[in-house]
Amino acid sequence: MPIYRQNVILEVARGIRAFLNFEAGLTRGEVSEDGRQTRKLEQARRWLKDRNRQITELEKKLNDDRSGAPAGDLKPENVVWMFGTARVGSTWLGSMMDGPSRHTMWHEPLVGALFGNFYYGRGAHRGGKHGILGGTDAKRSRAIRAFVLAAAHEKFPEITGDGYLIVKEPNGSNGAPLLAQALPESRMIFMVRDPRDVVSSNLSGKSEGGWTVKAYERGHRTGTPPPTDPEAIVKKGARKYLEFIGKSKEAYDAHQGPKVLVRYEELRADTLGTMKRIYSTLGMSADEVEVARAVEKHSWENIPEEEKGHGKFYRKATPGGWREDLTPDQVKMVEEITGPLLEEFYPDRTGV
Amino acid sequence: MSIYAGCVKAGSYLGRISVLPVLKNRVAFEVARGIKAFLNLEVGLTRGEAPGVGTGTSGTGATAARVRKIGHRLTSRGRALAGSVGATPASSAQSDPQPRDARDRCVRAENLVWIFGSGRSGSTWLRSMMSEMTHHRFWEEPMVGQLFGSFYKHAQEGQLNSANFIMGEPTRKGWTRSIRNFVLDGAMYANPRLGPEDYLVVKEPNGSTGAPLLMEALPESRMILLVRDPRDVAASVLDGARKGSWLYERKDKGRWKENALADTDPEAITRRRAHMYMSQVGRAKQAFEAHEGPKVLVRYEDLRADALGTIKRIYSELGIPAEEKDLAQVVEKHSWENIPEENKGEGKFYRKATPGGWQEDLTPKQAGIIEKITAPLLEEFYPA
Numbered sequence: 094m095p096i097y098r099q100n101v102i103l104e105v106a107r108g109i110r111a112f113l114n115f116e117a118g119l120t121r122g123e124v125s126e127d128g129r130q131t132r133k134l135e136q137a138r139r140w141l142k143d144r145n146r147q148i149t150e151l152e153k154k155l156n157d158d159r160s161g162a163p164a165g166d167l168k169p170e171n172v173v174w175m176f177g178t179a180r181v182g183s184t185w186l187g188s189m190m191d192g193p194s195r196h197t198m199w200h201e202p203l204v205g206a207l208f209g210n211f212y213y214g215r216g217a218h219r220g221g222k223h224g225i226l227g228g229t230d231a232k233r234s235r236a237i238r239a240f241v242l243a244a245a246h247e248k249f250p251e252i253t254g255d256g257y258l259i260v261k262e263p264n265g266s267n268g269a270p271l272l273a274q275a276l277p278e279s280r281m282i283f284m285v286r287d288p289r290d291v292v293s294s295n296l297s298g299k300s301e302g303g304w305t306v307k308a309y310e311r312g313h314r315t316g317t318p319p320p321t322d323p324e325a326i327v328k329k330g331a332r333k334y335l336e337f338i339g340k341s342k343e344a345y346d347a348h349q350g351p352k353v354l355v356r357y358e359e360l361r362a363d364t365l366g367t368m369k370r371i372y373s374t375l376g377m378s379a380d381e382v383e384v385a386r387a388v389e390k391h392s393w394e395n396i397p398e399e400e401k402g403h404g405k406f407y408r409k410a411t412p413g414g415w416r417e418d419l420t421p422d423q424v425k426m427v428e429e430i431t432g433p434l435l436e437e438f439y440p441d442r443t444g445v
Numbered sequence: 446m447s448i449y450a451g452c453v454k455a456g457s458y459l460g461r462i463s464v465l466p467v468l469k470n471r472v473a474f475e476v477a478r479g480i481k482a483f484l485n486l487e488v489g490l491t492r493g494e495a496p497g498v499g500t501g502t503s504g505t506g507a508t509a510a511r512v513r514k515i516g517h518r519l520t521s522r523g524r525a526l527a528g529s530v531g532a533t534p535a536s537s538a539q540s541d542p543q544p545r546d547a548r549d550r551c552v553r554a555e556n557l558v559w560i561f562g563s564g565r566s567g568s569t570w571l572r573s574m575m576s577e578m579t580h581h582r583f584w585e586e587p588m589v590g591q592l593f594g595s596f597y598k599h600a601q602e603g604q605l606n607s608a609n610f611i612m613g614e615p616t617r618k619g620w621t622r623s624i625r626n627f628v629l630d631g632a633m634y635a636n637p638r639l640g641p642e643d644y645l646v647v648k649e650p651n652g653s654t655g656a657p658l659l660m661e662a663l664p665e666s667r668m669i670l671l672v673r674d675p676r677d678v679a680a681s682v683l684d685g686a687r688k689g690s691w692l693y694e695r696k697d698k699g700r701w702k703e704n705a706l707a708d709t710d711p712e713a714i715t716r717r718r719a720h721m722y723m724s725q726v727g728r729a730k731q732a733f734e735a736h737e738g739p740k741v742l743v744r745y746e747d748l749r750a751d752a753l754g755t756i757k758r759i760y761s762e763l764g765i766p767a768e769e770k771d772l773a774q775v776v777e778k779h780s781w782e783n784i785p786e787e788n789k790g791e792g793k794f795y796r797k798a799t800p801g802g803w804q805e806d807l808t809p810k811q812a813g814i815i816e817k818i819t820a821p822l823l824e825e826f827y828p829a
Contacts, residue, residue: 109490116485119476202611203604211592225589225631232634240627244611247619308603315602 167245167252169238170278173259173375176205176266176344177284178337180294182357186284187261188391189368193383195256197249201264204241209268209340230274237275257377266337269344276350280375283345285438286357288334288431289415289424295330296323296418297408327423331430338434351375356438358412364388552632554625555665555738556644558763561590561653561729562671563722565681567745570779571671572648574756577775578767582636583646589628594655594728625662644765653725656732663738667763670733672826673745675722675819676803676812682718683711684796684806715811719818726822739763744826746800752776 099115173190175183191198212226212233220227227233245258252258262269263284273281298305299319309318320326345352353374360367365388372379389395393410402408415424428435468488476482558575560568576583597612608615632645639645649656650671660668733740741762748755753776760767777783781798790796803812816823 105490108492110492111490112488114485114487116483118483120481120483121479200609202609204611207592207596207611210596211588215591215595216588219586219588223585223587223635225587225592225627228634236627236630236634239630240623243623243626244616244620247623248608248616312602316599 166254167242167249167256167258168254169242169276170280170350171252171255171257172241172245172276172279173257173282173377174269174272174279175259175261175263175282175284176269176341177263177286178266178291178334178341179263180291180298181263181284181286182360183261183263183284185391186282186355186360187259189364189384189387190259190371191387193379193387195253196379197252197256197258199245199248199258199260201261202244203262203265204244205262205265205268205272207265207268208237208271209265212271213267213340226271233271234275237271241272241275255378263337266341266344269341270347273344273348273350277348278350280350280377281345281348281352282371282375283341283352283354284357285338285341285354285434287412287415287439288331288338288435289419289427290357290412291334292327292330292423292427293415293418294408296326296423297403299326324423324426327419327426328430331427334427335431335434338431342434342437361393361410361412364392552629552636552639552645553641554629554663555667556642557628557632557663557666558644558646558669558765559656559659559666560646560648560650560669560671561656561725561732562650563653563673563675563678563725563729564650565678565685566650566671566673567748568648568650568671571669571743571748571756572646574752574775574779575644575646575759577778578644578771580640580642581644581646582639583648584632584635585648586651587631587635587647587649588652589631590649590652590655590659592652592655593624593658594652597658598654621658621662624658628659628663650725653729653732656729657735660732660736660738664736665738667738667765668733668736668740669759669763670729670740670742671745672726672742672822674800674803674827675719675726675823676807676815677745677800678722679715679718679811679815680803680806681796683714683811684791686714711808712811712814715807715814716818719815722815722819723822726819730822730825749781749798749800752780 097115097117099113101113102110105111175187177183187198187200190196208226216224216226219225222228226236245252249258257280262272265272273279297303299321300323301321305319309315320329345354351374353371355367355371365385368384368388369381371377372384419427468486470486471483473481473483560572562568572583572585575581593612600610600612604610605612605614607613612620632647633639636645649659652659656668660666733742739762741759743755743759753773756772756776757767757769760772781789807815
């Protein structure tokens with residue numbers, strides 16, 4: 094119950110004011126002690142400061158978490174994708190890259206197929222906000238990023254900060270654009286090979302006694318067996334090439350991180366030189382001696398003769414071999430189906 | 446970014462407190478029993494606004510109160526953030542002695558209510574009623590079950606046995622956890638306003654192939670297995686897939702137009718639908734039997750015969766509190782009778798809602814196809 098109040102303010106310098114407050118009155122309760130209030134205020138300020146610090150830390154952690162980077166040692170930029178399609182030499186390249194220290198190979202997780210099959214296939218109509226891969230690109234990418242990195246951490250907890258994870262993913266390349274978008278800082282190898290040689294290799298494996306057919310016979314592969322009609326195999330193989338190399342190219346073109354295009358034919362002609370180019374272009378450190386050793390170890394010449402040949406996984410490794418393997422009609426079919434990609438990567442249409 | 450909306454920074458507020466008093470004096474003495482006289486004098490310099498009379502001593506108290514208020518808001522915000530990142534700030538450790546999964550506090554796994562079964566079983570109707578309830582939101586066919594379920598179903602045996610395969614058995618524990626986080630993140634992205642007290646009704650009949658994986662990943666979530674006589678389901682699809690009908694016109698990705706099977710080869714579409722029923726309801730049943738969280742089996746026919754009684758049973762068995770008057774209200778609002786007549790009928794999404802209507806709609810051959818393919822489920826849920 095103040096009965097008298099006076100407040101005087103005067104500017105004593107630019108921006109500085111002097112003030113005098115005078116207050117007198119009567120009260121029925123306690124007259125608060127100014128010192129105690131000030132101490133409380135100071136305590137509250139310290140409390141606020143502490144909360145502020147905690148929140149800043151939590152926000153930072155939340156940002157990290159939402160960007161899909163779980164607490165772990167594998168750096169997203171050290172993930173190296175190997176896209177393309179089957180029968181382009183990815184197993185060979187993967188084996189060589191698995192050699193140098195601090196490189197770990199993830200052999201065909203098919204995480205690209207998991208998301209690619211759905212996003213471009215069955216779930217393509219669920220693009221709205223309710224669809225699990227619908228909504229904005231950012232939303233979808235965050236979810237995929239978190240999933241991929243969590244899976245990688247789960248499987249390879251031993252990878253240290255400067256270690257690389259090479260993900261050999263030719264058969265998951267139909268999801269390459271989704272993976273690359275989710276991990277824009279990751280590295281990418283885009284492997285291509287003349288589609289006629291790819292189809293030719295495919296046909297060999299699926300012909301009678303071929304390694305693919307045997308895999309079904311032995312129960313290593315289940316589900317619908319591959320067609321036996323050569324024309325159907327060729328058509329299916331060419332269509333798969335178009336889809337998988339097409340998606341790889343889409344991802345490669347859009348990718349902002351380190352990337353390198355590798356032709357199988359170049360890898361065959363100059364393996365060590367191409368390997369050096371891969372590491373150099375991707376900005377990856379690799380001991381030259383170790384790389385040379387890996388190249389030597391996995392050379393075609395060092396594969397036992399009994400493991401090579403028609404119908405076997407290691408067939409002939411001869412660029413341009415399609416001329417001996419495919420009929421003119423089959424060649425025409427492959428060229429028609431894969432036309433745009435063939436023209437881009439093999440413009441002379443004669444192979445190497 | 447919505448998740449930071451409402452975040453209060455103490456610094457901005459503290460920066461405005463710029464009073465620099467050089468002299469403060471206070472005198473108080475009792476002039477009568479319980480009555481005190483006081484005199485406050487405050488002299489000083491300030492770079493900002495000068496405090497007025499009454500904001501000196503009493504203002505300090507007001508400032509402290511405001512600081513405390515901001516502090517409480519910061520604490521709440523801190524708890525929410527801690528929940529999001531799985532951290533527990535010291536201040537909230539006592540109130541939450543058992544930290545749970547990071548995302549559970551934004552989207553609580555136990556508050557997910559899955560509706561599995563098959564399409565054309567009344568899931569839209571049930572979802573519509575449930576999502577009208579207080580603290581209920583819905584997630585309309587995210588198809589997350591199909592994403593994982595279909596991929597897993599089509600995996601080669603060799604792949605499933607491989608530790609390299611993204612869904613290989615040797616790393617099952619890890620990818621199950623990843624699915625859990627993926628679903629909870631997806632739920633939050635699709636429903637950013639979802640609060641920890643909200644229930645999220647996930648209508649997922651067409652993702653039922655993945656029901657076992659989803660329930661394994663989210664064992665504390667709630668589950669509704671919604672079944673309907675497969676012959677009525679097939680009759681409904683056949684009707685919708687005919688030229689000019691709602692499914693034919695709407696499903697541009699479903700090749701309904703391209704194949705036009707309902708008109709040209711109805712037996713083929715009947716067979717296909719029966720197999721789909723087996724796959725979807727079969728997997729949903731498998732998940733239902735294994736699920737240890739709250740769950741309830743609902744027959745469409747029961748829902749039609751006694752919607753209020755059935756929905757009361759659903760809420761009771763799922764352990765979700767609900768007022769009977771609220772349930773009665775949503776049942777009434779979404780009753781068949783309240784759907785405008787022009788929206789109902791042959792070829793429309795709302796067709797006839799008559800259990801047993803297949804006897805008029807299917808040929809004996811079509812009924813025979815379905816009965817043969819779906820026999821195990823038909824016998825279990827609709828014994829003769």
